[in-house]
Amino acid sequence: MIAQAVSKAEGKLGVLIPGLGAVGTTFVAGCLLAQRGLAEPVGSLTELGSLRVGKKSEGTLSRVRDFVPLASLDDLAFGGWDIFPDNALESARHAGVLEERHLTPIAEELRAIVPMRGAFHPEYVKRLSGTHVKRGATKADLVEQLRDDIRKFRREQGVSRTVVVFCGSTETYLEPARCHQTMVGFNRGLLENDPAISNTQLYAWACLQEGVPFVNGTPNLAADFPAGLALARERAVPLAGKDFKTGQTLVKTILAPGLKARLLGLNGWFSTNILGNRDGEVLDDPASFRAKEVSKLGVLERILDPEANPTLYGNIHHKVRIEYYPPRGDAKEGWDSIDLFGWLGYPMQIKVDFSCRDSILAAPLVLDLVRFIDLAQRAKLSGTQEWLSFYFKSPLTAPGSHQVHDLFVQNAKLKNALRAMMGAPVVTEPGPEFYE
Ligand SMILES: NC(=O)c1ccc[n+]([C@@H]2O[C@H](COP(=O)([O-])OP(=O)(O)OC[C@H]3O[C@@H](n4cnc5c(N)ncnc54)[C@H](O)[C@@H]3O)[C@@H](O)[C@H]2O)c1
Numbered sequence: 001m002i003a004q005a006v007s008k009a010e011g012k013l014g015v016l017i018p019g020l021g022a023v024g025t026t027f028v029a030g031c032l033l034a035q036r037g038l039a040e041p042v043g044s045l046t047e048l049g050s051l052r053v054g055k056k057s058e059g060t061l062s063r064v065r066d067f068v069p070l071a072s073l074d075d076l077a078f079g080g081w082d083i084f085p086d087n088a089l090e091s092a093r094h095a096g097v098l099e100e101r102h103l104t105p106i107a108e109e110l111r112a113i114v115p116m117r118g119a120f121h122p123e124y125v126k127r128l129s130g131t132h133v134k135r136g137a138t139k140a141d142l143v144e145q146l147r148d149d150i151r152k153f154r155r156e157q158g159v160s161r162t163v164v165v166f167c168g169s170t171e172t173y174l175e176p177a178r179c180h181q182t183m184v185g186f187n188r189g190l191l192e193n194d195p196a197i198s199n200t201q202l203y204a205w206a207c208l209q210e211g212v213p214f215v216n217g218t219p220n221l222a223a224d225f226p227a228g229l230a231l232a233r234e235r236a237v238p239l240a241g242k243d244f245k246t247g248q249t250l251v252k253t254i255l256a257p258g259l260k261a262r263l264l265g266l267n268g269w270f271s272t273n274i275l276g277n278r279d280g281e282v283l284d285d286p287a288s289f290r291a292k293e294v295s296k297l298g299v300l301e302r303i304l305d306p307e308a309n310p311t312l313y314g315n316i317h318h319k320v321r322i323e324y325y326p327p328r329g330d331a332k333e334g335w336d337s338i339d340l341f342g343w344l345g346y347p348m349q350i351k352v353d354f355s356c357r358d359s360i361l362a363a364p365l366v367l368d369l370v371r372f373i374d375l376a377q378r379a380k381l382s383g384t385q386e387w388l389s390f391y392f393k394s395p396l397t398a399p400g401s402h403q404v405h406d407l408f409v410q411n412a413k414l415k416n417a418l419r420a421m422m423g424a425p426v427v428t429e430p431g432p433e434f435y436e
Helices: 022-035 088-095 098-111 139-157 184-190 199-210 226-235 247-261 278-283 285-306 360-380 385-392 409-423
Strands: 013-018 048-053 061-063 075-083 160-165 213-214 240-243 264-273 317-324 334-339 347-355
Touching: 013 139, 013 360, 013 409, 022 075, 022 247, 048 199, 048 409, 075 139, 075 347, 088 098, 139 160, 139 184, 160 199, 184 199, 184 226, 184 264, 199 213, 199 226, 199 360, 213 360, 226 240, 240 360, 247 264, 247 285, 247 334, 247 347, 247 360, 247 409, 264 278, 264 285, 278 285, 278 317, 285 317, 285 334, 317 385, 385 409
Parallel strands: 013 075, 013 160, 160 213, 213 240, 264 317
Antiparallel strands: 048 061, 264 334, 334 347
């Protein structure tokens, strides 16, 4: 990454969210509460994180938000789309993540966030029957309507920049097909209603056409195919994704690097979850679960590198399950049973029981991604933003590069990207010559 002049974050930043469900509303509500000093934005690197600048001996620690020019909380303006007409207050209540004591002080602002009609073909999300959806003869028509929505939002809110974070439901698993190879092919696919083009791709394509940075918080295929990347380059738009790294995968990418660093072997890793929110309901459909499973399974293999370490990691049984269990709502419980072995092959076990809150873990990631993808655009970075891998289960990588899942490597990579952006030396912890 080459240091470029990063322009200041002047004016309002529009944040548009396709899918104003549990994550979307928890994020917006948290920002509104934090703006008023009514709650702490815990988990956000751009709010609470810091990084070292220069030598350790100089002791220069800077707040991330003081080091890079980021949009302030006060400058964020929110909007979005959904396939149900509930405003953000109704939707937050339906999601059941936040308590009334957190919704009441910002009820008016949330009520004013009314979703625009969603672009939705139900075959990609079989468990939902949307009632608040756009009509159009072709998928190309829907893209045009989404582009109109973006322009209208910009005008009405008077924002100087806009970013989109996709938080819609998980769709059936799709792999790039013929129509995804070229821009011409994709445009033809839109006109011909190609079944390989899902709802998420309509939003991503509309954003790229409008020059709006796009973040994909779900495992869905969005713009991560040759035609999408070509359009992103042509329009100089930064992209990031995919699938927010929260809950069980977060824990996995914290533990696995530690076991590997100690050269402890693994025979198996069984992960199961119970989850009762709308996301869980959608994932109850095997085709949607497949998209999640692919995204979740990749992480261990990449971290442990069984080819380089066949004795330790050549024969691991890795299984991931998600069970829809309504009584739990958004309060997911994830269990991991890890079968490991040590000196002379003696077996051991680790059991993890993580009673987490999915949207509480995801919301700060949305805030950071909103700010960082906007920063990327002001730093004139376009295409895949690999330095944002820290936030994702299945990070998009630059062509020819491979995914990094180790949370600590991802964290170092992100901070070095910020240093490089600002023309500061990167930190590689090489030894005494660096800090003496
Ligand atoms: N919460 C987490 O920790 C986490 C982590 C990784 C990924 N995710 C993903 O983030 C997404 C959102 O999660 P959630 O818990 O908020 O789910 P949710 O079901 O509460 O919200 C999703 C919303 O998207 C809407 N929607 C579906 N299709 C749409 C479309 N085409 N256009 C506009 N709106 C649409 C739904 O009506 C719903 O309101 C899911 O795909 C989930 O898998 C969440």
